[in-house]
Amino acid sequence: MRRALGRLARNRGALAALAVLALVALACLVGPLLTGHDPGRIYPDLVRTAPSLRPHPRPEAIAPAVERLAFRMRVTAEAIRVEDGILRVTLSAPAPINERALSYLPRSDLFGPTTVVARDAEGRRLSVEAPVRRLYFPLGTDVLGRDLLSRSLVAGRISLLIGLVATGVALLIGVTYGAVAGYAGGRVDAVMMRFVDVLYALPFVFFVIMLLVFFRAGLGLILIAIGAVEWLDMARITRAQTLSLRNRDFVRAAEALGLSAAAILRRHIVPNTLGPVTVAATLLVPRVILLESFLSFLGLGVQEPATSWGALIAEGSRAIESAPWMLAAPAGFLVAILVALNVLGDGLADALDPRLSAGR
Template sequence: MSRAWGRLARNRGALAALGLLGAITLACLVGPLLTGHQPGRIYADLVQTPPGLGAHPLSEAVRPALERLAFRMRATVRESVVRDGIMRLILDSSRPIDERSLSYLPRSDLFGPPKVLERSEDGRSLVVEAPVRRLYFLLGTDALGRDLLTRILVAGRVSLLIGLVATAVALVIGVAYGAVAGYLGGRADAVMMRCVDILYALPFVFFVIMLLVFFRAGLGLILVAIAAVEWLDMARIVRAQTLSLRRRDFVRAAEALGLSTVAILSRHVIPNTLGPVAVAATLLVPRVILLESFLSFLGLGVQEPQTSWGALIAEGARAIESAPWLLAGPAAFLVATLIALNLLGDGLADALDPRLAERT
């Protein structure tokens, strides 16, 4: 095993992929706390804002936002000036202006708490001062005005969780099922593998639709649907390895000592299949993530308020002409994760290959 880790450490592509996966995972876990935006926070005045490094609202967007807020306050903006991050405006109305209506300014998240500087005798005119907030949207905002970067990072949590949990469940079921089938052999093996063939014949999308008939769409349903199908390949891999191990001397010695079938499988058979299983697991994770993205793209995956990379890609595809960044952002994260996982899987396959071990 130490030699395998040494060969993996010499594989620069695999190490780079592992570093990229670590960076993406860390960004998804910690990033939403550092972006300065809540994933569900809607900025109604900043809908489909393009990506950029500049602060919002832009100077040309302040006046239209003020006019919309003044309309809610039943007033009009006579004059507005922004200087050194402080906005000064004059509001006029045909009736006395209720100062409580100024709360619309901080509610918009574009301006801070207002302060009344002057008030006319009849109350129909106010001179108000309020700070202009500086909001940054590195990847822009979506069709509702939510920060896209924050939503991508939160969606990454869901996609990575589905990939890891579904893969773990597939490993547990597939390894146990394949090891038992391969070790027992004979009729038991034939019956168990025919059950696998029958499950293979079921169309996956049809299977998901059938589940949706009886259960509500959501994260739990996706985990069950993917895990219920993805263990089939793992079972075949482990069965093939077990068939080659069952006649080895150390297995026969364990049988001669009177060890139970469970003990032989857990102590001697399954540990010797972990090499191919580890490689298959690293290749299964990107497959599961891609499958979840496909289901979310079809509307069969996670539902609001939860989101995933697939759901964001589906939203971006619908607005690709007016806001192409809505598709480019989540697609870039998904593609980078899939490429990194595949490179890491290839690196593990080379590191655990016994033929390469003999050469080195």
């Protein structure tokens, strides 16, 4: 294991992939707390805002925004100006203005709390001030005005969680099932592997649709569907390794010493299959994430208010002509994770290759 870790440490591509995975996972974990936006918060005046590092609202957009808010308040906005980040505007109306209507300004998320600095005797004309907020959307906003960076990072939590949990379930079931089948051999092996073949023949999408008849679509359904299918490959890999190990001298010696089948599997068979299994697991995580994205794209996966990269990609595909950044943002995160996992899997395959270990 030390030699394998040394070879992995000399593989720059694998180290770069590991760094990308760590950075994306850390960003998904703590990033939403640092963006300044709640993932579910809607900015009605900033719908489909293009990605930019400039703050919003833009100077040229302040006057139209104030006029729209004034129309809702049933007043007329006059002498609109911004000085030192403070909005100053005069509001007039044929009848006395109810000051409670001024709450429209801070409610828009573009301006802070309003202050009345002057009024006429009849209350038909008010001079008000309000601070102009500075909102940043590096990846833009969606069709409802929600920050795409925050939503992509929160969606990454769901996608990575599904990838890791489903892979863990596949490892637990597949390694146990394959090791038992390979070590038992004979009719037990034949019956167990025919059951695997039957599950292979079941179309995955049909299986998910069948589950939807009995369960509600959501995160739990995805974990059940993916976990029920993805362990099959792991079982075959482990069985093949076990068949090559069960006639080795150290296994025969353990049998001669009277160790039980469970102890031999636990202490001798399973530990010697971890090399290929570890490589397969790193390649299984991106496949699980792609499956989740596929199900969410079809509307069979994660449901609102929760979201995932697949769900965001589905939303972005529907608005690709008017807002292409809605597709580019979550797709960029997904591609980065998939490429990094595949590169890391290749690096682990090279590091754990027994022929390389024998050569050294």
